Amino acid sequence: MARLSSENLETAYEIIARYPVKKSALIPLLHLAQEQDGWVTDVAMAHIAELVEVTPAEVIGTCTFYEMFKRKPVGKYVVNICTNISCQLLGGEELLHHAEQKLAIKAGATTADGLFTIEDVECIAACTEAPCLQVNYRYFHKITHGEFDSLIDDLKAGTRDEIPAHGTLAKVRQHIPAARRAGAVAPTDRAEPVWLIRNRQEGAS
Amino acid sequence: MTMNDVPKIITSRFDQGDAHTLDGYRRTHGYEGLAAALEKTPQQVADEVKAASLLGRGGAGFPAGIKWTLAPANVWPRYLVVNGDESEPGTYKDRMLLERDPHQLIEGVLIACYAVGCGQAFLYIRGEMAHAQERMAAALNEAYAAGFVGKNILGTDFSVDVVLHWGAGAYIVGEETALIESLEGNRGMPRLKPPFFPAAKGLYMQPTIVNNVETLSNLPWIIRNGVDEWNKLGAETSKGTRVFAVSGHVNNPGVFEVEFGVTTFRDIIFDPKFAGGIRGGKALKAFIPGGASAPWFYEEHLDLPLEKVAIDRAGSMLGSGAIVVMDEDTDMVKAALRLVRFFARESCGKCTPCREGTTWMEKIMQRILDGHGRPEDVALLMDTADNISVDFMWPPRMTTICPLGQSATTPIASAVMRFKDEFERYVGGPIELNVTVKGAAFIGPPTRKKEGSGV
Known part of the structure; x- marks a missing residue:
C-alpha cells in the first residue's frame, strides 16, 4: 500500500x-x-x-x-485462459478445467501460496493458435494439458525469467x-x- | 489475377525477422511512403486516399478517405486516434501488425496526420497485448531518434507527436466513441451519435479521426505505389487486399492476406494455400464470417466473395476479418451461449435493453444448456432478443447507443433459427416461436442457393 x-x-x-x-x-x-x-x-x-x-x-x-x-491482491502469476469461441471449439474449456484441477482452485481464485490466479477470460486475439492462454499477459499458444503442467512447474521453480511479476505490462516504455x-x-x-x-x-x- | 500473383501489402514483412526494427523496416522501402507524401500537398494525399476507397478494416467498413473529409473545415486542433483495441472474438490481425511491423503503422499514422492536419496522434493499444506495446514503444523510440516522428519530421515543417496509450481490458472500447471516452480517462461508455460523431466532436470535443490499425497500415503502400496500383486489386466496392484470420475446426488455422472481394469463403476455408479444409475430413456445419457480432453463415454461403456489399446483402458482415469455422459435431447451443456470455460480460451497462437483455439471455441459455430449460424458454429467449434487435433485421434496428446489444442477439437468432432441433433436444419438446425474423442469414434452410452463389 x-x-x-x-x-x-x-x-x-x-x-x-x-x-x-x-x-x-x-x-x-x-x-x-x-x-x-x-x-x-x-x-x-x-x-x-x-x-x-x-x-x-x-x-x-x-x-x-x-x-x-x-x-485486491492477486497471484504473482495471473493465468488467463481463453474460453471464447475459437478456443472453446478446440478445447479451451477443458484446458480451464484442467488448470483448476492442477492448481486446485476455481477460476477467479488465487492459490494459498499467492503464486497463481486463474481467470476465465474473453478472446485475447490469438484465435488461430487455440487453445491459448496468457501468463501476466505473455502469450502461450496451442497449449496441451501436459504443456500447461510444465509451464506451472517452471513458474513454481522460478525458471521463467521472461515473465515479469503481475503488474508489469510492457518492459519497454515510450x-x-x-x-x-x-x-x-x-x-x-x-x-x-x-x-x-x-x-x-x-x-x- | 490469380491468388498467387496478389502482392502482399500489409503482411509483406511478416516473415522478415527484423522488420520491427528501424533498419529492417527501412531496408524494405520503410518510410518511403512518408517521404513521398511530404512531397505532395496534404490535399493531394487526402484525395489519393479517397480515390483508393480504402474501407475501414475495424468492423464497420466505412471508407477511410471519406471519414477524413467529415472533419469540419477550419476547426482546430484535430486529433488522430488509432484504434488498436482488437477484441472481437475470432479477430487476430491487428496484434500481428503491431508486433511484426510497428513502423508500418507509425508511417501510416504520420501520412494520415499530414493529410488531415492532425496536431497530435494517439495510439490506443489493447492493454492485454504486452508484447505489441513493447514493440510499438521500441519502434516509436527509434523513429523519434531518427527524425521520423516528432518535431520537424524529415526536416520539414510537419511536426506531430505520436503517443502510445494502453487500454486496460474492455471490449466496448473498440467502439470509437467509447475509445475516446477511455482516452479521456473515463469509463469506456459510448457517446450518443448525433451529436458526438468523432469527426466533428471527438477527443476533448475536437474533430477526431478514429482509424483502425489495419486501415492505417495500408497507407504507406498506397502512397508509395499510387492509387492506380491499389485500385487494380479487389472488387469494385472493396479495393485492395484484406487480412482474415481463419480459426476453429480447420486443418491450417492462420492469418491470410487475400485480394479483397475476389477470394471466396470456399477458397479461404478449403484451399490448401489457406485454411486447408475441415479437420478430420468432417463436414462444415456453420461459420462466422466476421467476428462474434456477425450472423452465422452456412454451406450455401461458401461461394460468396469476401466483399462488403455481397456479404451485407446476404445478411451478415465481414466485420473485423474473423472467420470461425464450426464442424458437424459442434454443439450450437453451447457455442451460442459462449458468445452471448461474452456480450453479457462486456456490456458497459449504459443502455437498458443491452444491460438487462444480455444478462437475461445468458441466464436463459445457461438454464437450457444445464438441462433445466422448458420448451417455452426458447420463445422467451427470442422474445428477449427481439426487444434488443427488433424483428432481427440486418443491418439491425438500433435500440441502444452502440451495436453491442444487437450483436448479442445474432448468435441466438442464428442458432435458434437454423438449429432448432438442437434446442428441442435440450428442452425436451417442440418449440414454438412468436417473433418476426427478417435478417436474410437467419432465415433458412434456404431455397436461394443459386442466388447466394451467384452474387
Missing part, C-alpha cells in the same frame, strides 16, 4: 506531459501503480487523483470499469526526447497546423 515511488513519480510526470489534458493519463498511471504494487491500492488511486487533478472517486470510477485493474518533441496540442490551441498554411499559401502564389 503505497503512493508512487519517487522513480515511478518521474515516469508519471513524463506520461502526464504527453497529453493535452491530464486526466487522459489516468489509465496509464493506474497501470504504473499496478506495476509497483501488483494491484491497485486505494492509496495509489488517491495519489493518481492528485497528479491528474480529479477526485479519488473519479479514479475509482475509471479503475473499476476495466478488467485488468485488480482491486520515451520522447525533449529535442524531438512536437508537444501536446491542447484543445484550446486553435491555430491551423503550419504545414497546411504553407501549402495553401504556396498553392495561392
Whole structure:
C-alpha cells in the first residue's frame, strides 16, 4: 500500500506531459501503480487523483470499469485462459478445467501460496493458435494439458525469467526526447497546423 | 489475377525477422511512403486516399478517405486516434501488425496526420497485448531518434507527436466513441451519435479521426505505389487486399492476406494455400464470417466473395476479418451461449435493453444448456432478443447507443433459427416461436442457393 515511488513519480510526470489534458493519463498511471504494487491500492488511486487533478472517486470510477485493474491482491502469476469461441471449439474449456484441477482452485481464485490466479477470460486475439492462454499477459499458444503442467512447474521453480511479476505490462516504455518533441496540442490551441498554411499559401502564389 | 500473383501489402514483412526494427523496416522501402507524401500537398494525399476507397478494416467498413473529409473545415486542433483495441472474438490481425511491423503503422499514422492536419496522434493499444506495446514503444523510440516522428519530421515543417496509450481490458472500447471516452480517462461508455460523431466532436470535443490499425497500415503502400496500383486489386466496392484470420475446426488455422472481394469463403476455408479444409475430413456445419457480432453463415454461403456489399446483402458482415469455422459435431447451443456470455460480460451497462437483455439471455441459455430449460424458454429467449434487435433485421434496428446489444442477439437468432432441433433436444419438446425474423442469414434452410452463389 503505497503512493508512487519517487522513480515511478518521474515516469508519471513524463506520461502526464504527453497529453493535452491530464486526466487522459489516468489509465496509464493506474497501470504504473499496478506495476509497483501488483494491484491497485486505494492509496495509489488517491495519489493518481492528485497528479491528474480529479477526485479519488473519479479514479475509482475509471479503475473499476476495466478488467485488468485488480482491486485486491492477486497471484504473482495471473493465468488467463481463453474460453471464447475459437478456443472453446478446440478445447479451451477443458484446458480451464484442467488448470483448476492442477492448481486446485476455481477460476477467479488465487492459490494459498499467492503464486497463481486463474481467470476465465474473453478472446485475447490469438484465435488461430487455440487453445491459448496468457501468463501476466505473455502469450502461450496451442497449449496441451501436459504443456500447461510444465509451464506451472517452471513458474513454481522460478525458471521463467521472461515473465515479469503481475503488474508489469510492457518492459519497454515510450520515451520522447525533449529535442524531438512536437508537444501536446491542447484543445484550446486553435491555430491551423503550419504545414497546411504553407501549402495553401504556396498553392495561392 | 490469380491468388498467387496478389502482392502482399500489409503482411509483406511478416516473415522478415527484423522488420520491427528501424533498419529492417527501412531496408524494405520503410518510410518511403512518408517521404513521398511530404512531397505532395496534404490535399493531394487526402484525395489519393479517397480515390483508393480504402474501407475501414475495424468492423464497420466505412471508407477511410471519406471519414477524413467529415472533419469540419477550419476547426482546430484535430486529433488522430488509432484504434488498436482488437477484441472481437475470432479477430487476430491487428496484434500481428503491431508486433511484426510497428513502423508500418507509425508511417501510416504520420501520412494520415499530414493529410488531415492532425496536431497530435494517439495510439490506443489493447492493454492485454504486452508484447505489441513493447514493440510499438521500441519502434516509436527509434523513429523519434531518427527524425521520423516528432518535431520537424524529415526536416520539414510537419511536426506531430505520436503517443502510445494502453487500454486496460474492455471490449466496448473498440467502439470509437467509447475509445475516446477511455482516452479521456473515463469509463469506456459510448457517446450518443448525433451529436458526438468523432469527426466533428471527438477527443476533448475536437474533430477526431478514429482509424483502425489495419486501415492505417495500408497507407504507406498506397502512397508509395499510387492509387492506380491499389485500385487494380479487389472488387469494385472493396479495393485492395484484406487480412482474415481463419480459426476453429480447420486443418491450417492462420492469418491470410487475400485480394479483397475476389477470394471466396470456399477458397479461404478449403484451399490448401489457406485454411486447408475441415479437420478430420468432417463436414462444415456453420461459420462466422466476421467476428462474434456477425450472423452465422452456412454451406450455401461458401461461394460468396469476401466483399462488403455481397456479404451485407446476404445478411451478415465481414466485420473485423474473423472467420470461425464450426464442424458437424459442434454443439450450437453451447457455442451460442459462449458468445452471448461474452456480450453479457462486456456490456458497459449504459443502455437498458443491452444491460438487462444480455444478462437475461445468458441466464436463459445457461438454464437450457444445464438441462433445466422448458420448451417455452426458447420463445422467451427470442422474445428477449427481439426487444434488443427488433424483428432481427440486418443491418439491425438500433435500440441502444452502440451495436453491442444487437450483436448479442445474432448468435441466438442464428442458432435458434437454423438449429432448432438442437434446442428441442435440450428442452425436451417442440418449440414454438412468436417473433418476426427478417435478417436474410437467419432465415433458412434456404431455397436461394443459386442466388447466394451467384452474387
